Amino acid sequence: MLNIGISCRITEAINYFELRNSLSVDWIDFFNEINFIPILIPHGILNINNYLSKVRLDGVILSGGNNLNPKLYASNDILSSVYDIRDKNEFDIIKYCIKKDLPIIGICRGMFTINIFFNGGLTHNINNHVNVEHDVNISRFNNYFGDKKKVNSFHNHAIKPKDIAPNLDIFAITDDGYIEGIFNSEKSIYGIQWHPERKPIDIQTAAFFNDLFKKQIK
Numbered sequence: 218m219l220n221i222g223i224s225c226r227i228t229e230a231i232n233y234f235e236l237r238n239s240l241s242v243d244w245i246d247f248f249n250e251i252n253f254i255p256i257l258i259p260h261g262i263l264n265i266n267n268y269l270s271k272v273r274l275d276g277v278i279l280s281g282g283n284n285l286n287p288k289l290y291a292s293n294d295i296l297s298s299v300y301d302i303r304d305k306n307e308f309d310i311i312k313y314c315i316k317k318d319l320p321i322i323g324i325c326r327g328m329f330t331i332n333i334f335f336n337g338g339l340t341h342n343i344n345n346h347v348n349v350e351h352d353v354n355i356s357r358f359n360n361y362f363g364d365k366k367k368v369n370s371f372h373n374h375a376i377k378p379k380d381i382a383p384n385l386d387i388f389a390i391t392d393d394g395y396i397e398g399i400f401n402s403e404k405s406i407y408g409i410q411w412h413p414e415r416k417p418i419d420i421q422t423a424a425f426f427n428d429l430f431k432k433q434i435k
Contacts, residue, residue: 226282247414279327328408337382368411
């Protein structure tokens, strides 16, 4: 079985201030589905490279939740749920994976993180993409997803074509022009906007993950 790292989101305790590293139980169910061992990557470790090397990862998932600091992509907007400790940690995780040739996939915020890491941008406050389902048009990896796929949607920010980082390619886009799948096959880096872990588990995307982390994506 492969060891797949997954970054936590940061949550705050109710009724008193305490920051927590958190992960939805849905993700554990998803890992059970793809038969991989989840290795949680918390935020706040002083030497993240040492931690990642000790747990002997075969790949990494950057999970959803929280907003990135808009200053990272030259925006003056002010957003809630911003934690610089997470932004820095996930940038360091990406650097480590590139150096070690480990596959990475970003989910929702994780896809944004990849795009911002490679000097892309982000469009804020879009409409009709929170707690809905919609179709995405698929231009690559069709053997997993077909030409059109219905996906869930839980985001109010998005990547438009003008926002895409110069060394990332697009494989999924909505009819209203928002990018929902990105990749850099040379570095084995991928991102999707939808949440495959949320019930019902997305079997198509589970198969994609399985081949990705076994380095069998064509």
